[in-house]
Amino acid sequence: xxxxxxxxxxxxxxxxxxxxxxxxxxxxxxxxxxxxxxxxxxxxxxxxxxxxxxxxxxxxxxxxxxxxxxxxxxxxxxxxxxxxxxxxxxxxxxxxxxxxxxxxxxxxxxxxxxxxxxxxxxxxxxxxxxxxxxxxxxxxxxxxxxxxxxxxxxxxxxxxxxxxxxxxxxxxxxxxxxxxxxxxxxxxxxxxxxxxxxxxxxxxxxxxxxxxxxxxxxxxxxxxxxxxxxxxxxxxxxxxxxxxxxxxxxxxxxxxxxxxxxxxxxxxxxxxxxxxxxxxxxxxxxxxxxxxxxxxxxxxxxxxxxxxxxxxxxxxxxxxxxxxxxxxxxxxxxxxxxxxxxxxxxxxxxxxxxxxxxxxxxxxxxxxxxxxxxxxxxxxxxxxxxxxxxxxxxxxxxxxxxxxxxxxxxxxxxxxxxxxxxxxxxxxxxxxxxxxxx
Amino acid sequence: xxxxxxxxxxxxxxxxxxxxxxxxxxxxxxxxxxxxxxxxxxxxxxxxxxxxxxxxxxxxxxxxxxxxxxxxxxxxxxxxxxxxxxxxxxxxxxxxxxxxxxxxxxxxxxxxxxxxxxxxxxxxxxxxxxxxxxxxxxxxxxxxxxxxxxxxxxxxxxxxxxxxxxxxxxxxxxxxxxxxxxxxxxxxxxxxxxxxxxxxxxxxxxxxxxxxxxxxxxxxxxxxxxxxxxxxxxxxxxxxxxxxxxxxxxxxxxxxxxxxxxxxxxxxxxxxxxxxxxxxxxxxxxxxxxxxxxxxxxxxxxxxxxxxxxxxxxxxxxxxxxxxxxxxxxxxxxxxxxxxxxxxxxxxxxxxxxxxxxxxxxxxxxxxxxxxxxxxxxxxxxxxxxxxxxxxxxxxxxxxxxxxxxxxxxxxxxxxxxxxxxxxxxxxxxxxxxxxxxxxxxxxxxxxxxxxxx
Numbered sequence: 001x002x003x004x005x006x007x008x009x010x011x012x013x014x015x016x017x018x019x020x021x022x023x024x025x026x027x028x029x030x031x032x033x034x035x036x037x038x039x040x041x042x043x044x045x046x047x048x049x050x051x052x053x054x055x056x057x058x059x060x061x062x063x064x065x066x067x068x069x070x071x072x073x074x075x076x077x078x079x080x081x082x083x084x085x086x087x088x089x090x091x092x093x094x095x096x097x098x099x100x101x102x103x104x105x106x107x108x109x110x111x112x113x114x115x116x117x118x119x120x121x122x123x124x125x126x127x128x129x130x131x132x133x134x135x136x137x138x139x140x141x142x143x144x145x146x147x148x149x150x151x152x153x154x155x156x157x158x159x160x161x162x163x164x165x166x167x168x169x170x171x172x173x174x175x176x177x178x179x180x181x182x183x184x185x186x187x188x189x190x191x192x193x194x195x196x197x198x199x200x201x202x203x204x205x206x207x208x209x210x211x212x213x214x215x216x217x218x219x220x221x222x223x224x225x226x227x228x229x230x231x232x233x234x235x236x237x238x239x240x241x242x243x244x245x246x247x248x249x250x251x252x253x254x255x256x257x258x259x260x261x262x263x264x265x266x267x268x269x270x271x272x273x274x275x276x277x278x279x280x281x282x283x284x285x286x287x288x289x290x291x292x293x294x295x296x297x298x299x300x301x302x303x304x305x306x307x308x309x310x311x312x313x314x315x316x317x318x319x320x321x322x323x324x325x326x327x328x329x330x331x332x333x334x335x336x337x338x339x340x341x342x343x344x345x346x347x348x349x350x351x352x353x354x355x356x357x358x359x360x361x362x363x364x365x366x367x368x369x370x371x372x373x374x375x376x377x378x379x380x381x382x383x384x385x386x387x388x389x390x391x392x393x394x395x396x397x398x399x400x401x402x403x404x405x406x407x408x409x410x411x412x413x414x415x416x417x418x419x420x421x422x423x424x425x426x427x428x429x430x431x432x433x434x435x436x437x438x
Numbered sequence: 439x440x441x442x443x444x445x446x447x448x449x450x451x452x453x454x455x456x457x458x459x460x461x462x463x464x465x466x467x468x469x470x471x472x473x474x475x476x477x478x479x480x481x482x483x484x485x486x487x488x489x490x491x492x493x494x495x496x497x498x499x500x501x502x503x504x505x506x507x508x509x510x511x512x513x514x515x516x517x518x519x520x521x522x523x524x525x526x527x528x529x530x531x532x533x534x535x536x537x538x539x540x541x542x543x544x545x546x547x548x549x550x551x552x553x554x555x556x557x558x559x560x561x562x563x564x565x566x567x568x569x570x571x572x573x574x575x576x577x578x579x580x581x582x583x584x585x586x587x588x589x590x591x592x593x594x595x596x597x598x599x600x601x602x603x604x605x606x607x608x609x610x611x612x613x614x615x616x617x618x619x620x621x622x623x624x625x626x627x628x629x630x631x632x633x634x635x636x637x638x639x640x641x642x643x644x645x646x647x648x649x650x651x652x653x654x655x656x657x658x659x660x661x662x663x664x665x666x667x668x669x670x671x672x673x674x675x676x677x678x679x680x681x682x683x684x685x686x687x688x689x690x691x692x693x694x695x696x697x698x699x700x701x702x703x704x705x706x707x708x709x710x711x712x713x714x715x716x717x718x719x720x721x722x723x724x725x726x727x728x729x730x731x732x733x734x735x736x737x738x739x740x741x742x743x744x745x746x747x748x749x750x751x752x753x754x755x756x757x758x759x760x761x762x763x764x765x766x767x768x769x770x771x772x773x774x775x776x777x778x779x780x781x782x783x784x785x786x787x788x789x790x791x792x793x794x795x796x797x798x799x800x801x802x803x804x805x806x807x808x809x810x811x812x813x814x815x816x817x818x819x820x821x822x823x824x825x826x827x828x829x830x831x832x833x834x835x836x837x838x839x840x841x842x843x844x845x846x847x848x849x850x851x852x853x854x855x856x857x858x859x860x861x862x863x864x865x866x867x868x869x870x871x872x873x874x875x876x877x878x879x880x881x882x883x884x885x886x887x888x889x890x891x892x
Contacts, residue, residue: 020707027622029514029564039554040555044551067477072478073478078607084621084652086652087768088706222657
């Protein structure tokens with residue numbers, strides 16, 4: 001096929017990823033004249049100390065030669081040696097792109113032919129596995145003309161919200177020099193990877209839930225953690241817990257300029273966050289909802305190179321699921337003095353927490369599972385009959401007990417058995433009592 | 439200039455000329471060496487040193503050392519690091535008595551101390567890094583820092599006021615080199631810690647505080663950077679009112695430009711490129727040779743979709759202030775812009791390379807003009823599906839894989855021009871790999887990283 005025939009296009013797309021520029025870091029080969037012209041200890045000599053400095057100062061040496069490249073050889077200021085002059089450099093390679101970042105690209109459509117092209121309709125869109133997103137479309141107002149050797153430029157931006165392969169599709173529909181309507185498609189493929197992984201651990205201590213989140217950085221750059229906020233579900237309030245890090249005295253002197261940033265190292269670095277969640281409704285009974293316990297989600301914002309932002313949020317983080325308890329068994333009264341081998345009475349209440357009648361019940365001491373002989377036993381009939389309890393109602397009853405040993409003992413294993421449903425509930429937690437000598 | 443007069447037994451210490459009026463009093467023909475160095479004529483420096491050695495023009499031990507230092511520096515500048523290393527290896531241990539004044543009482547009566555130029559110690563630490571042994575080099579830099587600190591303590595003990603100042607300056611210099619090295623390897627936490635150590639000693643150093651800001655920007659700590667920059671601004675305000683501080687190493691124009699450039703960076707990071715350009719223009723108005731402002735302004739224009747003007751700014755800089763503007767970073771940026779703006783950019787890059795070859799100093803790294811030529815190259819492969827959508831009645835030719843497309847032919851032409859056709863094997867391999875992973879799809883992207891252009 002001929003190369004100059006219908007196959008060749010007058011137009012061509014040139015694409016360059018336009019993420020933020022970086023500072024050029026290049027420690028230079030530059031020095032102070034006193035480190036080159038003379039021996040290092042010459043200034044020990046008072047005569048040299050007074051006479052040399054004017055001689056060594058750059059401005060008094062021979063008049064500026066032409067061309068003058070003194071600035072590539074001598075230091076103007078000591079910190080020039082660091083090589084960080086704030087000179088910016090354009091991104092030199094495509095680099096990696098991650099979920100949560102913004103893909104930004106400079107697109108230039110060049111007319112490299114020797115004739116003008118007209119009525120150019122340009123389109124740019126991103127195609128992923130799931131969708132096509134239109135970034136630019138000049139159909140409504142086509143570019144009237146691009147002269148020979150001319151260009152039409154545009155910059156597109158797209159927030160990356162999907163993983164996997166993406167294609168930037170650039171198309172141009174135009175009339176070439178011969179008046180022929182031509183179509184030029186060009187494709188640019190890139191892959192979006194996952195920048196972070198978040199591992200969580202939930203611990204419940206009494207009324208408080210603690211959420212530990214560990215963030216791991218899978219990218220090739222260090223991530224500056226701008227904000228890692230936990231957004232709790234409606235029934236919770238959350239506070240972040242921060243440790244008191246080591247703050248040396250020196251650091252605290254310059255604290256105003258320098259606040260230690262949270263920087264997670266590239267390629268596997270981690271950082272942990274700890275949140276304390278409290279139930280916002282106050283009453284524990286009300287907040288126990290049947291089913292899974294949604295705690296909330298993490299909103300993560302990070303920055304890389306020159307503040308290039310990225311943001312992600314996790315899925316809903318779940319706490320330990322709480323099942324609603326149907327009945328609540330509580331101790332109402334324990335006698336103040338319990339004597340050895342003297343029967344005593346334990347008052348209990350049984351509350352029906354659901355909206356239908358439950359019962360009748362049998363209350364007894366469960367089978368002794370441990371090897372240790374049970375010290376406190378039921379005095380009399382081994383199981384207590386408790387009649388039905390109405391919906392959301394409660395009833396009180398008494399258990400006759402007797403202790404067989406002195407000292408601190410436990411009443412354990414008081415279990416409620418629903419005779420109608422044929423199921424037993426969790427036993428009452430152990431109750432400690434003190435048994436006196438008679 | 440002529441060589442020093444022949445020695446005799448009764449010769450005075452060559453370094454004890456009462457007035458130290460010219461550089462040549464310090465070392466044989468130093469003025470000429472210095473002149474060459476200022477022009478960037480490093481090859482000539484090497485020639486001069488070799489001639490001086492061959493013709494035995496160097497009479498005194500300290501002359502030899504200074505010439506050796508210039509030679510090693512020249513090799514390093516020309517990126518001939520092995521030869522630079524060889525120069526240093528030709529010496530004995532730098533602390534040897536051979537390099538002390540008191541070893542030559544006939545030449546330097548009443549003078550004591552080391553005559554080793556400090557730059558030799560610095561090069562000794564730097565060269566392993568340049569030769570790829572980073573760890574060894576960094577170890578040497580830290581060891582050098584210890585050495586300098588010992589010297590400071592020693593001079594302080596002996597009340598050698600001026601020497602103390604000089605060695606303290608060297609301490610700051612070495613710390614800056616260390617920070618620069620860590621920065622190049624993105625070891626930001628160490629950098630911040632070292633920077634803060636420097637600042638705790640001299641929190642009034644405008645440039646240093648600004649550099650802290652730059653590091654903070656680089657890692658993304660925007661709030662921290664703003665705090666640093668506002669500190670600089672406050673200090674400049676104070677200085678303008680005449681409340682002088684000790685670190686006024688910058689003149690007024692330099693200070694004001696620094697403040698503007700810092701402001702511009704904050705705008706840039708906030709994507710307000712228009713305001714950033716405005717700040718940079720103020721700088722350029724005050725100082726037309728402010729290369730940082732010129733370079734960064736061009737980048738801002740590009741981010742404003744104005745590629746043509748960004749190219750103009752850089753070309754203009756090279757034209758009007760060539761010796762200041764000619765730096766590798768600016769050229770890299772300009773070449774990236776050329777590659778984006780022109781399909782056939784080899785011509786314009788060749789023009790630039792030729793100009794550089796005429797004007798640049800010996801140590802200019804000309805590989806920057808090649809950059810990542812073709813950061814991305816877009817090819818259309820197997821246009822089967824798209825050809826059915828064509829509106830024209832003419833049937834578009836079906837591009838067979840075996841026949842080169844127009845783009846490919848163009849690209850190969852460029853390679854031939856640039857005498858890099860040996861790369862075709864690597865490219866063919868890439869192409870094959872990419873094609874084999876495509877099944878009837880319309881896409882091909884070949885990314886040529888800069889390492890392919892070694």
